[in-house]
Structures are given as C-alpha cells and as structure tokens.
Amino acid sequence: MTAAFEQRQHRGKQSYAAGQAAEGIVERHYQAGGYQILARRWRGKAGEIDLICISGQTVVFVEVKKARTFDIAAYRLGPRQLSRLARAGTEYIGRDCGLERVLMRFDLALVDGIGDVRVIENLSFDGW
Numbered sequence: 663m664t665a666a667f668e669q670r671q672h673r674g675k676q677s678y679a680a681g682q683a684a685e686g687i688v689e690r691h692y693q694a695g696g697y698q699i700l701a702r703r704w705r706g707k708a709g710e711i712d713l714i715c716i717s718g719q720t721v722v723f724v725e726v727k728k729a730r731t732f733d734i735a736a737y738r739l740g741p742r743q744l745s746r747l748a749r750a751g752t753e754y755i756g757r758d759c760g761l762e763r764v765l766m767r768f769d770l771a772l773v774d775g776i777g778d779v780r781v782i783e784n785l786s787f788d789g790w
Contacts, residue, residue: 684728684773685712691771691779697722706757708749713771720765723751724781728773732780735772744785 689699697715704711713724725747729735751766768785 685726687773687777688724688726688771688779688781689713691781692722692724701754704750704754706750706753708753709746711747711750711754714754716764719763720767721751721755722767722769723747723754724769724771726771726773730775732772732774735774736770736782739770 685702689702692713692715693699695717697717699713699715700721701711701714704714711723712726715722715724725739725743727735727738729738747768751768755764755766767783770782770785772780772782774780
C-alpha cells in the first residue's frame, strides 16, 4: 500500500466516524423535541435515510450534513440527493411504516464544527 492510499483510507474512516457522531447529535436533538426514533440509517432500494422519526401522525425523514459551518453543510445537499431522499421516504412509507395514515416531512439537519444543530424543516422539492 502506498502512503497516499493509507492517508485516504484514514481520512475516510475519520469522515465516517464524524458522520456517525453528527447523526447521534441530531438524533438526541429530535428526541429532546419529543420525537420517537423509528429507524437509523434505513436502507431501501432508492437509497439510505439517515434518521426517521415520528411525532403524532407525522413521519419525519432527516438528512444529516456535517461541516465546519452550517452554510457549507447545507451546500452539500444537492438535487440528486434530495430526489433520492424523496424516493426513499416514499418507499419507507409504502413498505416499512406500518401506519395506515401519516403525514410526511423531510428535514435537513445541519451540524457545525462545534456540534451545534440547525434544522431546516419541511424541505421543498420545487426547483431542485
């Protein structure tokens, strides 16, 4: 193995661990708001959803993005990912939800370099 390969591998492991930590921070944020966690890193044919939770009759699909600043984190959600999130959420409702009637909401949870959380609720799919 080359030194460059080992460095990339190490950075990949660090990024994975940072992503998991960010998801844990966001999960605790939603729980503190009274949400029940239904799934973590749910995977369907359409893709993966970082966090799925419920409050009342509203199922919330959460995409978590971590970066040094909230702006950089928000910029990391592109149109293809947003489309994938919508398809995966629809798949979850149809396949694994187990509830007859629900409302759906898609949130973007941003985690900055010091671990603060900012949530953008009810993402709009117009214009993506």
